[in-house]
Structures are given as C-alpha cells and as structure tokens.
Amino acid sequence: MRTRLTLAMFLLGYTTMAQNLTTNNMNTMETVSPNIFVEDMQATIAFYEVLGFKVITTVPDEKNPLFAMMACGAVTFMFQTFASIENTLPMVSRNKGGSLLLYIKVKNIRALFEKIKSKVIVLHGLEKTFYGATEFSIQDNNNYMLTFAEDE
DSSP states (O other): OHHHHHHHHHHHHHHHHHHHHHHSOTTOEEEEEEEEEESOHHHHHHHHHHTTOEEEEEESOSSSOSEEEEEETTEEEEEEEGGGGTTSOTTSOOSSSOOEEEEEEESSHHHHHHHHTTTSEEEEEEEEOTTSOEEEEEEOTTSOEEEEEEOO
8 A cells, every 4th residue: 555655646746747847848849740751642531531530631722732631539640742842851761651750839939949959950940831830840869850830
C-alpha cells in the first residue's frame, strides 16, 4: 500500500511538473499533422474515404489537387503529391512509402525560430505560404523533416 501511495504521489508530481513546463512555455506546441507524400492524390483520397476520413480542403482545386487535408474525428492527415515539390526538398524520398514531414502548429513561431535557428539545420526559413500560414522547416537528428507553422 505504501509503495502504491508513493508511486501515485510521484506520478502526480511528475504530471504536474510536466503540465507546468508546457503551460509556462511561450512556444507551446498545439498539434502535429503528418504530411504524407503520394503519387496519386485521387486514389489516396478514395482510400482514406473508405476509412471514414472526409476531405477538409484541397489545393489548388478538387479536380486536380496537389494537396489535400482529410480528417476523421480528431485525426488529421495531409497528403501532398511528389509532383508538387518538384526539385525542392531533396531529402524527401521520391519512392512510395517512408516519406514523412511532421507539420507542427505552434504559437509564437517567430520567437521559436529565433530560439532554435542556430542550433538546428534549417531547411527553409520563415516564410508565408500560399495557403496563408507562416512556416519554417528543419531537419531533425534522424533526418526527418519538421515544419513548424502558425496562422498569423
């Protein structure tokens, strides 16, 4: 009984400490949405609709999308064609499967960029995108690409 009480108190204290660290941080991260590169957008949309996902948005249009966002409940996936990135982002494999970009919505993106830009490999600096977000991309230590974004 004493061990369980001690463990419960430890976990409660650890959880409270973790919550305080995340809520007191100016750069609190809000969400992460995988951006999965695909060859055939229409086939991808059809497949995920079978799983219960609904199209939230497509760019530039519904008939020939280069990008689609789909959601099912609280789960959101973004899909982007290999063709849409042409010769940019050389680290993204052009093979089926395995290509992944983690898209992380944040608050105070400019402060976060200034804080980490000299400590990481910056792939793309702060820029306003065609869909209205301010973003920057970095390479993590495992060669995954992380894109941080804020709707300013």
